[in-house]
Amino acid sequence: MSNTTQLLRxxxxxxVDDGKSTLIGRLLHDSKSIFEDQLSAITKTSERRGxxxxxxxxLLTDGLQAEREQGITIDVAYRYFATPKRKFIIxxxxxxxxxxxxxxxxxxTANLAIILIDARKGVLTQTRRHTFIASLVGVPHIVLAxxxxxxxxxxxxxxxxxCAEYRAFAAQLGLHEITFIPMSALxxxxxxxxxxxxxxxxxxxxxxLLENVVIDHDLNTTDFRYPVQWVCRPQTQEYHDFRGYMGxxxxxEIAVGDEITILPSGRTTKVKEIVTYDGNLQRAYAPQSxxxxxxxxxxxxxxxxxxxxxxxPQASKEFExxxxxxxxxxxxLSRKYIIKHTTRVVKCVFARxxxxxxxxxxxxxxxxxxxMNDIARVAMKVQQPLVFDSYIKNRFTGSFIVIDEATNxxxxxxxxx
Amino acid sequence: MSNQPFTxxxxxxxxxxHIMREVAxxxxxxxxxxxxxxxxxxxxxxxxxxxxxxxxxxxxxHIDTEHNFPEVIACRDKLASDxxxxxxxxxLDGSIKKGTIVxxxxxxxxNAFQSVTLLxxxxxxxxxxxxxxxxxxxxxxxxxxxxxxxxxxxxxWDPKNQRPELWDTYNTRVHAGExxxxxxxxxxTEMDIWEYIAREKLxxxxxxxxxxxxxxxxxxxxxxxxxxxxxxxxxxxxKMMVRFRTVGDMTCTCPVESHARNAQEIIEETAIxxxxxxxxxxxxxxxxxxxxxxxxxxxxx
Ligand SMILES: Nc1nc2c(ncn2[C@@H]2O[C@H](COP(=O)(O)OP(=O)(O)OP(=O)(O)O)[C@@H](O)[C@H]2O)c(=O)[nH]1
Ligand SMILES: [Mg+2]
Numbered sequence: 001m002s003n004t005t006q007l008l009r010x011x012x013x014x015x016v017d018d019g020k021s022t023l024i025g026r027l028l029h030d031s032k033s034i035f036e037d038q039l040s041a042i043t044k045t046s047e048r049r050g051x052x053x054x055x056x057x058x059l060l061t062d063g064l065q066a067e068r069e070q071g072i073t074i075d076v077a078y079r080y081f082a083t084p085k086r087k088f089i090i091x092x093x094x095x096x097x098x099x100x101x102x103x104x105x106x107x108x109t110a111n112l113a114i115i116l117i118d119a120r121k122g123v124l125t126q127t128r129r130h131t132f133i134a135s136l137v138g139v140p141h142i143v144l145a146x147x148x149x150x151x152x153x154x155x156x157x158x159x160x161x162x163c164a165e166y167r168a169f170a171a172q173l174g175l176h177e178i179t180f181i182p183m184s185a186l187x188x189x190x191x192x193x194x195x196x197x198x199x200x201x202x203x204x205x206x207x208x209l210l211e212n213v214v215i216d217h218d219l220n221t222t223d224f225r226y227p228v229q230w231v232c233r234p235q236t237q238e239y240h241d242f243r244g245y246m247g248x249x250x251x252x253e254i255a256v257g258d259e260i261t262i263l264p265s266g267r268t269t270k271v272k273e274i275v276t277y278d279g280n281l282q283r284a285y286a287p288q289s290x291x292x293x294x295x296x297x298x299x300x301x302x303x304x305x306x307x308x309x310x311x312x313p314q315a316s317k318e319f320e321x322x323x324x325x326x327x328x329x330x331x332x333l334s335r336k337y338i339i340k341h342t343t344r345v346v347k348c349v350f351a352r353x354x355x356x357x358x359x360x361x362x363x364x365x366x367x368x369x370x371x372m373n374d375i376a377r378v379a380m381k382v383q384q385p386l387v388f389d390s391y392i393k394n395r396f397t398g399s400f401i402v403i404d405e406a407t408n409x410x411x412x413x414x415x416x417x
Numbered sequence: 418m419s420n421q422p423f424t425x426x427x428x429x430x431x432x433x434x435h436i437m438r439e440v441a442x443x444x445x446x447x448x449x450x451x452x453x454x455x456x457x458x459x460x461x462x463x464x465x466x467x468x469x470x471x472x473x474x475x476x477x478x479h480i481d482t483e484h485n486f487p488e489v490i491a492c493r494d495k496l497a498s499d500x501x502x503x504x505x506x507x508x509l510d511g512s513i514k515k516g517t518i519v520x521x522x523x524x525x526x527x528n529a530f531q532s533v534t535l536l537x538x539x540x541x542x543x544x545x546x547x548x549x550x551x552x553x554x555x556x557x558x559x560x561x562x563x564x565x566x567x568x569x570x571x572x573x574w575d576p577k578n579q580r581p582e583l584w585d586t587y588n589t590r591v592h593a594g595e596x597x598x599x600x601x602x603x604x605x606t607e608m609d610i611w612e613y614i615a616r617e618k619l620x621x622x623x624x625x626x627x628x629x630x631x632x633x634x635x636x637x638x639x640x641x642x643x644x645x646x647x648x649x650x651x652x653x654x655x656k657m658m659v660r661f662r663t664v665g666d667m668t669c670t671c672p673v674e675s676h677a678r679n680a681q682e683i684i685e686e687t688a689i690x691x692x693x694x695x696x697x698x699x700x701x702x703x704x705x706x707x708x709x710x711x712x713x714x715x716x717x718x
Contacts, residue, residue, distance in 0.1 A: 007425040037696030063557025064576050065710060074577055077560045078553045080606045087425045089604055101581045105563075108583040229438040234471040242470060248435045277466040288427075289434035289467070302442050326581045340586050343442070401586045408590040413583045 008210060009089045011076075011106045013134065014116035015126035016095035019147040021073055023116065023185035023206075024092045025057025030192035031207060033081035034060065057185075061092040074099055076106040085211040095126055100133070100373045101326035104413055107134055108399075111215045112141040114206070119152045119182075123165050129359040131166075132375065135173040136322055136415060138395055141213055142170070142178045145206065150184040154197045172362050181206055219286060220394050224252030224260075225313070226306040227342035227397075232291055244275055244291035245300060247343070250396035252308070254292070255283040260306045262298060263387040264315050269296040303344035305387045305397075313389045313397060318351070320379050320417045322391075325370040327404065327411035333369065337411070341386050341400035348402070352379040370412075377417070391415035426613055430463065433601040435585060436564060437467040437548065440599050441474040443589040444546035447599075450535075450718065451477040451504070453485070453493030454664045455621050456550035456602060459610055461496060462617055463601060475548070476503040480535045482527040483510050484645060484666040488622040496620070507538040524645050526669040532716040536572045539596060546589065546597045549718045554606045555695055558710035564603045570594040572716025598718065607662070607694050608687050615680035625683070627660045627675045638671040663698045671698045 012020035028034050042059040045068065049056070061077035062068055073094040081088050091106030107113060113134045117127055134142060144166055152158045159182045170178055181190055182198050183206065189195030192207045203209075232244035254260070258271050274281040275291040284290050292306065307313060325331055331350065339348045354377040355364035370376055391398030402412035440447050449464060451457045464473050477497055481490075497504035509527055512518040512534045520530075539547065553560045563579050565587045580588055591597055602610075614621060631642040633652045639659070640646050645668050648654050659672035660683070673692075677683040709717075 007428055035693045035696060036691045037693055041696075061557075061560070063560055063710075066577055075561050075579055077557070078604070079560060080554045080604070082608070102579075105581045105583060109585070229435070230442045232468070232471050236470075239470045244470075246438055246467070248431060275470075277469050285423075287431050288423075289431040289438070340588065342586075343439075345443075395584070399584050399586060401581075401583050401588060403588055403590060408588070408592060410581045410583070410588045413581065 007087050007089065008112065008213070008215060009091070009110050010112040010114060010210065011091040011093050011103075011110045011139075012114045012116060013093050013103055013107070013130040014095055015118070015121070015124040015130075016072065018095060018116040018118045018121075019185040020095060020116050021058030021061045021092050023114070023145065023147065023183075023191065024079060024090055025060040026185045026188055026191045027090075027207065028060060028079065028081055029057060030188055031081060031083060072096060075102045083207070083211055088210065097126060097129070097373060100129065101324075103130060104133055104137065104324050104326065107137045107139055108413065110139050112143065112210070112213060113139045114143045114145050116145045116147045117162055117166070119146050119148045119158055119162065122162050123169060125360055127166070128169060129373070131170060131175070132173060132357070132359050132362070133324065135170075135175050136324070136375065137413070138391065138415075140215065142175055143206070143209065144178055144180045146180065146182045147185050149182045149189065149198065150187055154182070154189075156200045159201075179203065179209060181209070220251035221286070222252060223311040223313070223389065223394060224254055224306070224308045225250045225389070225394065225397050226254065226292070227344070228300060228302055228304045228306065229343050230302060231300065242293070243297075244293050245306070246289075246291045247306075248289045249284055249286040250342070251286045251394055252311075253283060253285040254308075259309055260294075261309045261312065262300055263305045263307060263313070264385050265298075265304070267298050268309060269294045269298055271295075303342075305342065307387075313387050313394075315385050315387045317382050317385050318379070319386070319388065320354070320377060321400075321414040322417065323370070323376050323378050323402075323415075324413045325372060325374045325376070325411065326413060327409060328372050329404070329411070330372075331370040331412075336405070338403040338405050339380075339382060339386075339400050339414075340403060341388065342397060344384075344386060346386065347383040349381050350378055351381045354378060380414075388416050390417060426609060426616065429602075429605055429609060430466065430613075432585070432604065433463045434467040436587070436599060436601040437464055439587050439589065440546050440548055441468070444597065446542070446544050447475040447546040447548060448478045448505070448542065448544045449473065449475050449548045450550070451479055451493065451497070452550075453479070453489040453496070453622065454550070455610055455614065455625060456552065458492075458496065458619055458621050459602060459605075459613055460548070460550045461500065462613075462619060465500070473502050476505050478505045478507070478538060478544075478547070480531050480538065481506050481508045482531060482666050483508055484527050484668055486622065486624055486661075486664055486667055488624045489664045492620070492622040505538070505542070507534055507541075509534050512537060524668060526666050528666050528669070529712055529717070531718075532572065532712065535718070536716050539572070544596065545591055546599055547718075548599045548601060550602055551600050551718055552605050552607070552610075553603050555693075556709045558713055562600065562603070562713075564600055565589060566598045566600065567591065568596040568598060568716065572596065574713045574716075576710065576714075608684065611680055611684045611687055615684060622664060624661050624664060626679065627658050627677050629656055630659050630672065631655070632657050632659065632672065640669075640671060641667065643667050661698065662694045665698075673698065
């Protein structure tokens with residue numbers, strides 16, 4: 001087992017008020033990860049807000065004034081905790097449809113998503129939307145938490161009904177490996193402890209699952225991909241001729257002497273040295289940040305990508321992608337936008353809008369534009385060729401963001417098909 | 418996946434290096450905010466790892482409250498000169514002289530006023546990006562902030578309308594006069610910082626380690642006696658073994674009781690502490706429920 005598994009990034013998602021923030025609070029509280037001053041601060045706030053004696057654990061992540069006023073989550077809160085087995089980075093995402101883009105933000109870097117459902121309400125539109133987004137951005141592990149079981153008498157039947165409905169929806173998305181857990185975030189049943197009320201449930205409580213889920217094989221270890229971030233020319237006496245290509249190995253590995261191809265030019269050369277501050281290496285792996293020197297002098301700049309000749313990505317000015325539109329201003333098909341893909345920034349146009357997906361039914365509809373939170377399949381044209389893999393094959397070289405040049409806002413997230 | 422052992426610190430380190438290089442490559446005129454505190458010392462090491470054997474592609478900038486511990490200023494100057502990097506210092510006294518900061522009394526806490534001098538410095542040099550050492554685990558408003566955090570032409574953060582931040586594909590674009598604050602160690606915790614200081618054997622101001630110091634008890638905290646903090650009638654000066662978990666404005670930064678004399682012993686104390694870093698040490702954060710959020714909206718780091 002490699003030690004990257006020490007760090008698990010997960011998010012909570014689901015519809016408004018399903019208890020996402022409360023669950024994070026419960027997880028932190030019961031794993032003894034809340035500090036005394038934090039607890040006393042949220043206790044005071046709970047009292048001031050007229051809580052009935054109980055501490056509102058959602059205040060732990062709902063840290064903005066506007067969130068506390070309204071009792072909702074607006075933007076992702078990141079929290080950190082550790083158990084002897086693992087370190088965790090949690091992203092608590094908002095359930096409101098209006099803030100879906102903040103959920104997409106958190107999902108894009110997550111290893112695992114906990115989708116919550118209010119046991120009284122069952123599968124809702126926002127449950128489907130978040131599940132769809134989680135599957136689109138390729139969150140490798142999904143946990144379905146049926147929450148508020150205390151309000152349905154801890155009924156196994158209710159749990160089973162919801163699971164069946166959810167399983168049917170998820171299967172349409174090709175999601176099959178889902179773990180289902182009944183819980184009460186409010187009372188703590190099946191969060192860290194099993195509790196007394198859900199004895200019919202055979203699986204492990206949430207924390208145990210989070211500690212043990214295997215995330216090693218989620219990384220692409222076969223295809224070496226190295227986008228050049230920065231060319232290092234020290235211009236000092238000592239390093240007069242030094243020319244290093246700095247970047248992060250996004251996938252695969254590289255060794256001194258390996259032959260590489262530089263894209264998009266297609267020229268080949270060999271790796272001379274793998275330079276790091278802590279000394280040169282013989283071999284380096286994703287996700288290390290290193291500096292490579294090469295045996296030949298070749299014109300290389302930021303935006304170029306090093307790959308191994310045996311596993312070539314695609315290079316093209318045209319491709320199709322799934323897109324989440326994140327901006328309040330709708331897509332304008334007549335306009336040019338900017339794409340940032342790995343370390344390359346290029347102009348683009350939307351050649352075609354293939355279809356928009358109805359998140360409830362997953363039906364495909366034709367559409368003349370895209371509005372905020374729409375998910376669609378599009379055909380894109382870019383000014384200079386991009387070097388990419390399909391998103392399914394490689395999360396790093398298959399993803400891009402779309403930027404509106406007029407406002408500089410990030411308006412869409414794209415996943416290449 | 419590999420025979421190379423990656424620890425969680427290696428993963429965090431690589432993420433931070435990647436972020437710094439993105440800033441260098443995409444921003445026209447960045448700066449690295451450097452105070453001489455432990456987080457910014459970690460940032461210097463990360464910058465070395467990101468850019469050596471070349472020099473840093475940005476200057477170091479310190480916004481000096483003139484309320485700093487002398488040990489911290491000495492460490493700031495030593496590290497900048499050891500590294501051979503350019504250090505720009507702008508003092509709150511400059512803004513006070515100009516009249517852009519108006520104090521109620523000379524000895525009051527100055528953290529909140531740093532925004533003014535910071536924004537003036539940004540304007541003076543035309544910085545379009547400022548790299549800072551804030552961590553999300555420090556405070557509930559910081560927990561909400563993006564790694565690349567956009568500020569408008571008034572330096573304001575709009576927490577209700579942050580740019581989406583997808584994967585590690587950062588949007589660094591701003592118009593003239595606007596600014597990006599970049600936080601490469603967003604995902605590090607206090608514990609990670611200490612483990613990294615121990616691993617990298619970083620030189621930090623010695624007031625981070627346990628030492629005997631004269632303190633007084635005031636407003637539920639212990640304050641270090643200095644030329645700025647003198648006992649008031651009824652207060653007595655005590656000697657205590659303490660260390661600082663953060664080093665800020667001397668008038669409102671409290672030490673904690675401790676016997677930890679090195680990074681390893683601090684790691685052991687950090688593992689069992691029940692109080693957050695800021696909760697234990699910053700009086701100014703406790704004035705209202707949203708102190709940090711309000712300050713950030715005004716241009717704070
Ligand atoms: N009875 C019961 N109530 C719960 C449970 N979990 C959460 N709640 C309550 O449900 C309400 C909403 O909880 P939050 O945690 O704020 O919901 P959320 O999903 O984070 O909401 P958004 O982030 O705004 O989408 C609060 O009043 C909680 O106390 C549970 O297991 N049982
Ligand atoms: Mg919430």
